[in-house]
Amino acid sequence: MSHVKTPIYMDHHATTPVDPRVVAVMLPCFSEEFGNASSRSHAFGLRAEELVDEARGQVAEFVGARKQEIIFTSGATESNNLAIKGVWESYRSKGGHIITQVTEHKAVLDTCKYLESQGAQVTYLPVDKTGTVSIDDVKSALRPETVLISIMFANNEIGTLQPIRELGKLAKEHGIVFHVDGVQATGKLPLNMNEYGIDLFSFSAHKMYGPKGIGALYVRRNDPYVRLSPMMRGGGHERGIRSGTLNVPGIVGLGKACSVASTEMSEEVSRVKSLRDRLEQGLKSGLEDVFLNGHPTERIPNNLNVSFAGVDAESLLSGLTDDMAVSSSSACSSGGLEPSYVLKAVGTRPDLLHTAIRFGLGRFNTAEEVDYVIDRVISVVRKLRAVSPFYGDSAKNK
Template sequence: MNKMIYMDHSATTPVKKEVLEEMLPYFSEFYGNPSSVYALSNHSRLAIDKARERVAKAIGAKKTEIFFTGGGSEADNWALKGVAYKNKDKGNHIITTKIEHHAILHTCEYLEQQGFQVTYLDVDEYGMISLEELEKAITEKTILISIMFANNEIGTIQPVKEIGELAKKHGVLFHTDAVQAVGSLPIDVKEMNIDLLSMSAHKLYGPKGVGALYIRQGTKIDPLIAGGAQEKNKRAGTENTPGIVGLGKAIELAYEHLEENTTYLISLRERLIKGIKERIPYVRLNGHPEKRLPGNANFCFQFIEGEALLLSLDMVGIAGSSGSACTSGSLDPSHVLLAIGLPHEIAHGSLRLSLGTGNTEEEVDFAVEKLVGIVDRLRMMSPLYEKVQGGNK
């Protein structure tokens, strides 16, 4: 197999051909500023309006509740900072979890410096929150609960509808970072009692640098970016028309083919998990065994380090990712793996393979085959593994 095998779709996805084709005219043919009044700009305005309708339809929202952003991290920042500042007269308490994306965790740390109080909920060994602990954490000063829909590292899907019901019962706003979930899971913001939801185009075969924040009608929120009347005076800056068009097309395609894509990805994922667990000893599957993203498989291989694993895979043409020290520039392994209770030495040997619709059974089998040899070779250099092997003789 000569071509690169891409198994890092949770990091980003390739732009689908149909998405790119729909975007292209808005770079050179219909390039007008949507805020101008002449006919050329009208093409841009109409295209943005169509994309807003597509995004709203995909998640069960009204098109007036969709606001385009520069990506998922901006949407997360806006949701937390915007709600916190606008509602500080009601309270200063926010609830989140220890396994959120850093766009949430770092924003919460910033808000703590501004005088807000944040509760970081623990998760169980599968990365699942406790609804009982969540309800206990709510106080009369709680203004926002922000819990991710599905985890970007281990793929665990949270009980979002139940979280929404709890938030509604206590009169607290509920935001979910759904960057990994949108396009991969069915979502209905009304049925799930979601008040704010973040998404990003490049996770669902759309372009980078564009996302959206769903804001339920009537939600009090301050703008994050000032300087213009775009997005109903809520998000200043000339709209990224090609990117917005791409997000609209990508999300429409994702939900048109959701069922078939989900079935296909789960079959590939299970083939990968089964192959690795059957052929490689001392391996742990991280995340919930069933309630997980269709294409996500996250493992810890004992006695080896994640970066060596990644580099070895890259040398044989396989792209994956790791939560280990060298890839994050930190001395600690993934905060998610530590939060689910893994000791440092095991968490360091992590590997996430996230599959996409372009992957095949042949590629999965090739990846398993290569991993068997790579893990064996790396373990042979490990004194810890040598001890275990010595004890088994």
């Protein structure tokens, strides 16, 4: 078992390695094909423009959209900011009410909080114990002045998938713009903006085997035509919505990452899902008192978030650092370790809040790695439980 190379990377919700096929198409963009995609007066610029155009096509196809609906950004944080602030500024005359949910990523929550300081009214809906928002709650939150519903596709901690299709339908019936933070869902399930009724969709290359610092926002261009105020003003790039010289190597990388995902997704998803299930079963058969956080079935295929009763997640991580890269659900703050707001929102038992570990499997993980991880986690959890004042004596020797 020890022939696996450690530390094993199992933190693919945080970021992914760049696929070598993506690196290969990016490299020439740093040297021979380095032109500015806006320089129309010479071959270097025209070639760069051609590369961007090809990548835009790959990205559009991947999300089931048209080329002219893709705006390149620096990543999903920027896409979320652009979508939410852009809609709010553009539709202010209609009203300033936004609906979102408490388990969104900070890039959505903090943007909404900022807009509240500018006069917006924001409803933060709760979620149930699986992390799912209720359609009825969204319906009851609707007001005549609601201009935006922003709900993520899949949660980055617990992996819960939201009822996006139903939400899209509801938004359309009421003529409200529907934004989806799709970061954790891209590459995990087939996407089509019309089928899901999505008007704005944020995603990021580094979560899907592409490079960091590049992402995109899908912006619907008909039925309805979504208006967005720009946040970056300047040379009028990206239809005036996002000025700034285009990141050609990044865009080419995102395009390739999308085309690889398009062709390999169904095979990859079933492989990764079976590894994830093997991990879950392995941990549960070797240990008592392991609790799944999130939805038992409606979750992304690579996510496993579990609480190990009686074990402090930070101590577990320290015991595992040489073996694997996984993540705890606590966030560092000035006052120490804050329990995850997502775990709190799903009503996790207080004694389990600091015991959760997120495993994020990915394209290059193997069954041997999963078995090694199971073995090491079981061993460290047992050791920690044996000395834990928070774990019952009767259970210690199991």
